[in-house]
Amino acid sequence: TLIEVMIAMVIFAIGILGVANMQLFSGNSNVSARKHTEASSACQGEIERVMGTLFTNLPINGVANSLDGYPIVWSVLRQDDYNGDGNFDMWIMQATATDDAGIPHTYIFARTRNSF
DSSP, X not given: OHHHHHHHHHHXXXXXXHHHHHHXXXXXXXXXXXXXXXXXXXXXXXXXXXXXXXXXXXXXXXXXXXXXXXXXXXXXXXXXXXXXXXSOOEEEEEEEEEOTTSOEEEEEEEXXXXXX
């Protein structure tokens, strides 16, 4: 009858609205994940660039921009001379990339002189 068809259409419409809401949420989550991945990659690239620097030439901090346009601020948190020869044997670096939504993504990396 007509009432049964109308009830079925209301139930169907509620289901379609739920699916549409789920699609919007997943789209926003994908954008957020992409931003996080790009910021992570930017930090990793900057850390690898600094890793190529000799221990004796390591700057204490710096600012860079990734190819994607993320500003990266990094600093050496700690340097240690374990064997007392006057040269740093280990350092810990922190890099923070801020995505275009203003969310900072911070990564910490440790390196020893024997890591090559």
